[in-house]
Amino acid sequence: MENRRITDHPILDFSEGEVIPFTFDGKPMEGRSGDTIASALHANGVKVLGYHFKTKRPRGFYCAIGNCSSCLMVVNGQSNVRTCTEPLLPGMKVETQIDRGVPDDV
Amino acid sequence: MMYETDLVVIGGGPAGLMAANTAAGAGASVLLLERDRHLGGQLIKQTHKFFGSEKQHASERGIDIAALLGDELKSLEDRVTVWTHATAVGLYDDGVITVDYDGTYRKVRPKRIVAATGASEKFLSFPNNDLPGIYGAGAVQTMMNVYGLRPGKRVLMIGAGNIGLIVSYQLLQAGVSVAAVVEGLPQIGGYAVHASKIRRAGVPILTSHTIVRADGKESVESAVIAEIGSDWKVVRGSEQTIPCDVICISVGLTPLTELLWQAGCEMRYIPALGGYVPARSDRLETTVPGIYVAGDAAGIEEASAAMVEGHLAGLEAALSLGCGGDGCEEERADCLKQLSSLRSGPTAEKIRAGLSCAHGCQTPKRRDEHA
Amino acid sequence: MLEKTGIATREQIEKLLPSPGRRAEGPYAVMECFQKIPCNPCSTSCAFHAILPMDDINDIPSVTPDKCTGCGACAAVCPGLAIFIIDESKGGGTGTVTLPYEFRPLPGIGETVKAVNRAGEVVGDAVVTRVLPGKKTKTPLVTIEVPLSLVHEVRFIRCEAHQEEDPSVADTLREIPAPPQTADIGEQDDEVVICRCEGVTLREIRDLIREGYTTVDEIKRISRAGMGPCQARTCGPLIAAEIARMTGEPLGSVAPSAHRAPVKPLPIEFFLGGDTE
Ligand SMILES: Cc1cc2nc3c(=O)[nH]c(=O)nc-3n(C[C@H](O)[C@H](O)[C@H](O)COP(=O)(O)OP(=O)(O)OC[C@H]3O[C@@H](n4cnc5c(N)ncnc54)[C@H](O)[C@@H]3O)c2cc1C
Numbered sequence: 001m002e003n004r005r006i007t008d009h010p011i012l013d014f015s016e017g018e019v020i021p022f023t024f025d026g027k028p029m030e031g032r033s034g035d036t037i038a039s040a041l042h043a044n045g046v047k048v049l050g051y052h053f054k055t056k057r058p059r060g061f062y063c064a065i066g067n068c069s070s071c072l073m074v075v076n077g078q079s080n081v082r083t084c085t086e087p088l089l090p091g092m093k094v095e096t097q098i099d100r101g102v103p104d105d106v
Numbered sequence: 107m108m109y110e111t112d113l114v115v116i117g118g119g120p121a122g123l124m125a126a127n128t129a130a131g132a133g134a135s136v137l138l139l140e141r142d143r144h145l146g147g148q149l150i151k152q153t154h155k156f157f158g159s160e161k162q163h164a165s166e167r168g169i170d171i172a173a174l175l176g177d178e179l180k181s182l183e184d185r186v187t188v189w190t191h192a193t194a195v196g197l198y199d200d201g202v203i204t205v206d207y208d209g210t211y212r213k214v215r216p217k218r219i220v221a222a223t224g225a226s227e228k229f230l231s232f233p234n235n236d237l238p239g240i241y242g243a244g245a246v247q248t249m250m251n252v253y254g255l256r257p258g259k260r261v262l263m264i265g266a267g268n269i270g271l272i273v274s275y276q277l278l279q280a281g282v283s284v285a286a287v288v289e290g291l292p293q294i295g296g297y298a299v300h301a302s303k304i305r306r307a308g309v310p311i312l313t314s315h316t317i318v319r320a321d322g323k324e325s326v327e328s329a330v331i332a333e334i335g336s337d338w339k340v341v342r343g344s345e346q347t348i349p350c351d352v353i354c355i356s357v358g359l360t361p362l363t364e365l366l367w368q369a370g371c372e373m374r375y376i377p378a379l380g381g382y383v384p385a386r387s388d389r390l391e392t393t394v395p396g397i398y399v400a401g402d403a404a405g406i407e408e409a410s411a412a413m414v415e416g417h418l419a420g421l422e423a424a425l426s427l428g429c430g431g432d433g434c435e436e437e438r439a440d441c442l443k444q445l446s447s448l449r450s451g452p453t454a455e456k457i458r459a460g461l462s463c464a465h466g467c468q469t470p471k472r473r474d475e476h477a
Numbered sequence: 478m479l480e481k482t483g484i485a486t487r488e489q490i491e492k493l494l495p496s497p498g499r500r501a502e503g504p505y506a507v508m509e510c511f512q513k514i515p516c517n518p519c520s521t522s523c524a525f526h527a528i529l530p531m532d533d534i535n536d537i538p539s540v541t542p543d544k545c546t547g548c549g550a551c552a553a554v555c556p557g558l559a560i561f562i563i564d565e566s567k568g569g570g571t572g573t574v575t576l577p578y579e580f581r582p583l584p585g586i587g588e589t590v591k592a593v594n595r596a597g598e599v600v601g602d603a604v605v606t607r608v609l610p611g612k613k614t615k616t617p618l619v620t621i622e623v624p625l626s627l628v629h630e631v632r633f634i635r636c637e638a639h640q641e642e643d644p645s646v647a648d649t650l651r652e653i654p655a656p657p658q659t660a661d662i663g664e665q666d667d668e669v670v671i672c673r674c675e676g677v678t679l680r681e682i683r684d685l686i687r688e689g690y691t692t693v694d695e696i697k698r699i700s701r702a703g704m705g706p707c708q709a710r711t712c713g714p715l716i717a718a719e720i721a722r723m724t725g726e727p728l729g730s731v732a733p734s735a736h737r738a739p740v741k742p743l744p745i746e747f748f749l750g751g752d753t754e
């Protein structure tokens with residue numbers, strides 16, 4: 001798999017950071033301290049975060065700052081979590097969101 | 107409980123930081139609200155050196171300027187309160203601001219407000235524009251420069267304004283290849299020096315070109331670009347397919363002014379400034395007394411101008427509260443001089459025209475106006 | 478040319494060069510900065526006052542070759558990375574070019590790299606003779622030796638490590654055959670997603686405009702475009718543009734979406750939760 005973490009950058013220093021384990025659709029994955037859920041998934045090569053409830057089309061993140069809602073996922077059973085701004089925590093259970101998500105928050 | 111303070115600054119980018127620093131320096135109590143978890147706004151993603159003169163920290167990199175302004179803020183700790191992860195969600199005509207502060211509901215009543223909310227990115231319509239792998243330029247920068255991640259392997263950049271050119275350069279620095287920069291206009295919109303930087307690194311800049319569509323099953327695999335004529339229609343037969351896994355949209359910014367609309371400020375549509383902007387006096391007060399505006403929220407410009415505007419807005423807000431002392435007149439004059447010098451060149455012709463439409467409003471007198 | 482491609486023309490470059498006599502004497506700075514832009518660090522950084530002070534920050538930098546020592550201080554601070562130090566005085570048919578290089582890995586002294594021109598094309602090999610790492614400015618300056626005939630051509634280098642990842646992209650572009658003509662671009666446009674949050678397509682928006690709805694607010698209410706979490710930040714301007722296009726009204730007179738609090742949708746508990754503290 002392609003490595004997406006930048007290790008050698010002419011201007012910025014990206015220190016290694018602590019490893020944060022989480023799962024994506026049941027698969028174990030690793031993020032780094034400082035990651036949001038979306039950045040950790042991106043580092044693991046995951047591009048599709050969900051499927052739109054109306055168009056059924058795949059969605060990835062778009063704005064990465066919490067503006068556009070393209071990145072909504074199910075996290076620890078709760079749907080519609082904006083993964084691009086939500087910090088990654090150890091042990092998080094992250095799942096692809098289909099439709100409007102699981103009906104737990106009605 | 108209502109939080110009371112002299113001044114609320116909404117937005118912690120260069121404009122907001124300067125406004126908070128200046129007003130607090132003049133003796134006002136300040137609450138700074140920032141939606142993000144960090145201060146700095148756009149600056150924390152800018153790894154390149156900035157233009158301007160020494161006064162606006164020219165030749166410093168954006169990230170370093172953010173740190174500088176943040177340090178200054180810390181030195182004023184006793185007068186400035188900072189709430190990060192705090193979004194101003196409502197601005198009512200009685201002057202109350204409602205805030206989502208880390209998930210809790212807060213109400214704030216300040217005597218003055220500086221809106222320095224910056225801008226949001228424009229989007230583009232083309233078939234499959236919602237495929238994963240199509241990102242806004244801001245998102246690409248955030249991924250790269252905040253989280254240290256390459257957005258992909260090969261990027262097609264849409265837009266040759268300064269942002270498109272600079273983000274292309276930053277992509278190359280991160281080890282990502284840039285297939286091409288596509289620009290609809292017949293000439294490059296950004297500064298020539300930025301264009302030359304990426305051109306000599308092998309990135310073609312295709313003016314009078316547009317993206318026709320994106321293709322891919324679950325995410326971007328390629329894009330079709332084509333030449334466009336002066337009528338903005340695609341020249342038949344000029345289509346070409348560009349293999350890429352990322353399409354970066356950088357077609358401009360538009361001022362983020364929702365709160366000013368809500369507050370009832372007179373808004374004017376000025377394309378040269380990026381869309382709707384509040385009418386204001388040359389001292390940056392809007393048509394609602396006590397509400398000032400600074401930075402990209404007042405019209406899309408640059409960090410250098412945003413910092414000076416923030417300085418001026420913070421100063422005016424403090425002065426109107428009776429704060430400040432000797433030297434304020436000179437400080438004001440100096441701000442106005444810096445602004446006019448930054449805006450005096452040919453590349454700022456559009457900005458000047460836009461500003462002449464935005465300025466020149468009459469702010470009604472405040473009830474508590476000092477005689 | 479420069480405005481279309483980012484490549485300065487030969488005439489533009491020739492105008493910048495000092496007299497042949499000065500060029501034979503020693504290193505000098507060439508400022509490939511042709512536009513009036515609000516920028517002046519070059520002029521304030523030169524300890525030898527070789528760059529005219531800029532009364533107007535938009536002035537184009539102007540070097541006095543007789544004062545310039547070729548020290549490179551200006552090249553390290555220039556935000557445009559537009560300054561190069563040229564030395565044609567060494568003899569032996571070669572000269573050196575010192576260029577800003579903010580990439581990794583940095584080449585080592587003695588290393589052979591590809592010499593690249595302003596268009597990004599490889600024009601030959603070059604040997605690295607000096608590397609200033611730029612600890613403070615983070616803009617390393619790399620000096621390379623090239624044939625005299627190339628000192629005004631070469632403006633970039635490509636190191637061994639970069640070569641396979643980064644083939645001259647201009648070439649790849651040319652190799653790709655054009656696809657069969659796209660059927661009917663207007664037709665496809667209809668399926669374009671305008672509102673990402675609610676998944677509203679251009680077809681739906683156009684149908685509503687045809688029915689006579691011509692404000693962003695009306696269209697929002699009926700199609701739900703712009704009612705999602707981003708509150709029309711992304712799609713509002715696109716809808717306004719489509720209304721303007723179809724009705725022929727100027728964009729400024731299309732009523733934008735009215736803004737009411739809150740600027741981001743919040744769960745109802747948020748308001749019920751009340752004011753903490
Ligand atoms: C790629 C790129 C390159 C650039 N290069 C240069 C350059 O070389 N030189 C230069 O001078 N300029 C440059 N700029 C422009 C410069 O970054 C901006 O003009 C400048 O940041 C504007 O400052 P601001 O404070 O107005 O807005 P911003 O920096 O956008 O800050 C606004 C802040 O407000 C916050 N905010 C918004 N709404 C709310 C709310 N409701 N509640 C609380 N907080 C809120 C945002 O989170 C943000 O932090 C560049 C911009 C980009 C994108």
Ligand code: SF4
Pocket residue numbers: 505506522523524525526527528540544545546547548549550551552562
């Ligand atoms: S190379 Fe040195 S002496 Fe020459 S202009 Fe630049 S800073 Fe001045």
Ligand code: SF4
Pocket residue numbers: 299508509510516517518519520538554555556557558559560
């Ligand atoms: S510092 Fe560089 S970009 Fe700025 S004016 Fe001087 S030569 Fe031009």
Ligand code: FES
Pocket residue numbers: 060061062063064065066067068069070071072082083084085
């Ligand atoms: S990507 Fe836009 S909200 Fe997360």
